[in-house]
Structure formats: structure tokens, C-alpha cells
Amino acid sequence: MLLPESIYKHDNDLKRIQASYLSSVRSISLILNIILFLAICIFILCLLRVIMYEEAISKTPTSTLPIPHQSKQHKTIPRKEYYYDYEPYLKNVTLTPKNKTRRFFYVDLGCFDGRDIDYFLHFHSAAIARLGTLHIIAFEPDPINFSSCKLTQQRYRPIQGTVYDVAIWTENGQVRYASEKGQKSKIDSNSALYVRSVDFSIWMTENFRKKWFLMKA
The missing domain is CATH 1.20.5 (Single alpha-helices involved in coiled-coils or other helix-helix interfaces)
Structure with missing residues (x-):
């Protein structure tokens, strides 16, 4: 059908x-x-x-850095004897026989790629020559930026400088650290990565003397 x-x-x-x-x-x-x-x-x-x-x-090769002891108590640091706003200081300081032996320090607590150090040395070369002995100390825990800071240091070999691959923090040891290929590196409590850290206040008291001058930190 x-x-x-x-x-x-x-x-x-x-x-x-x-x-x-x-x-x-x-x-x-x-x-x-x-x-x-x-x-x-x-x-x-x-x-x-x-x-x-x-x-x-x-x-990353670690730098030889004198790490302060945690057990030592903080000393009182008179701000007027250690800290200066380097712009007016470079304009007004006079080089006399009394301060020829003094040591002047430019300290960068997070030198990134070293551009601040580069600018400082470029624009204040004449003033730096009047100061006498200038020492540059930089801290940068990011491996990529640490290498850039080292290259900046090598461009100014006559000036004594040291770059440390550690983070400046409130205590010695390790701290969580986040980095985006050298761009937005920062201390981050949520990061899974750790870097060495140094308590800067203790480091200052143990490595600086009363007649030394810190122009930037």
C-alpha cells in the first residue's frame, strides 16, 4: 500500500x-x-x-651586602645630619678644606632601570665635581631592572657605585614580590615569589657615619 x-x-x-x-x-x-x-x-x-x-x-648573582643584625636596637638618627634635599644642597654647598674628606652618598631605594641615577649624574655633573667623593648605592630586587642598573653603573666608572639585588623593607629576611618583566615590580602580599629584604633604618645606622651626607633616599 x-x-x-x-x-x-x-x-x-x-x-x-x-x-x-x-x-x-x-x-x-x-x-x-x-x-x-x-x-x-x-x-x-x-x-x-x-x-x-x-x-x-x-x-641571579647576589651582591655582597652587609646585612644588619635583627637583634640590634635602632639608634636615633637626627634627620638634619643625614638627610638633605639634594637640589638646594648642591646649589649652596661650598667646598672647603674641612669637608674635602667627607663622603657624599646618593642612595636609590628602588632604582628601576637606573634612569634617575643617569639623570642625576648628567644634570649635576658640575656640582658633583665640587663635592669631592660621591658614592652611589642602589637597591633593585627585580632581576631585569637590576641588570639595567648595573649597566648604568658601568657607564660612570669614575664614580664609586654599588647596586644590590635586594628589596628595602621594614625587616630583614624575605618579602613577597610581584614583577611584570621589569615594568610594574612591587612588594605584593599576594605574590607567590619571594626576594631578599633589608631593614633600611638598621642598615643606615650600621653602615653610615655621622659626618657622611645622604642626598637622596
Whole structure:
């Protein structure tokens, strides 16, 4: 017995709907698999980046830095004897036989890529020559920026300078530190990375003398 033509059309419509549904399901499944694959790749890249950064910190040669003892008490440091705003100081200081043997220090507590030191030495070269002996001390825990600071130091070999790969903090030991390839490095309590830290107030009392002058910190 022959089926009516309408039944044939109905069956064909059902087959077309089923085929379209299966095609849509396959397309959605493929898109989801691609998204999952990309997410896994991004996660692996981030993990490798963290591992490589930790290895870079561990392999970076550490500088010889006199670390103060935690057990020693803080001494009272009169601000007027150690701290100066270096701009007016460089303009007004006079070089006399009395202060020729004094030591002058430019200290940068986060030298980034060394540009501040570069600017200071470039624009105040004449004043620096009048001061006598200038020492530059810089602190930069980020491995990339630490290398840049070292290059700045090498450009001014006649001036005594030292760059330490440690972070200035309120205590000695280690501190959590975040870095984005030398751009936005900072102390971050949520970071999984650690760098060496130094209590600057204790370091000052143990490494500076009363007649030395600190022009920037």
C-alpha cells in the first residue's frame, strides 16, 4: 500500500531537522573543545612563566651586602645630619678644606632601570665635581631592572657605585614580590615569589657615619 505524499514529506522534514540538530551539536562541541584547549595552553604558559621567573631570581648573582643584625636596637638618627634635599644642597654647598674628606652618598631605594641615577649624574655633573667623593648605592630586587642598573653603573666608572639585588623593607629576611618583566615590580602580599629584604633604618645606622651626607633616599 502506498503512503500518502504528505507522510513522505513529513518524514523528510524530520530527517532534515535531525541532520541540522546533529550538525549544530557537533559545531558547539568543536567550539567548546577549542576553548578548553586554549585555556589549558594559557594555564601552561603562565605556569612556565612563574617557574622561569623563580629560576631567574635563584640564578641571579647576589651582591655582597652587609646585612644588619635583627637583634640590634635602632639608634636615633637626627634627620638634619643625614638627610638633605639634594637640589638646594648642591646649589649652596661650598667646598672647603674641612669637608674635602667627607663622603657624599646618593642612595636609590628602588632604582628601576637606573634612569634617575643617569639623570642625576648628567644634570649635576658640575656640582658633583665640587663635592669631592660621591658614592652611589642602589637597591633593585627585580632581576631585569637590576641588570639595567648595573649597566648604568658601568657607564660612570669614575664614580664609586654599588647596586644590590635586594628589596628595602621594614625587616630583614624575605618579602613577597610581584614583577611584570621589569615594568610594574612591587612588594605584593599576594605574590607567590619571594626576594631578599633589608631593614633600611638598621642598615643606615650600621653602615653610615655621622659626618657622611645622604642626598637622596
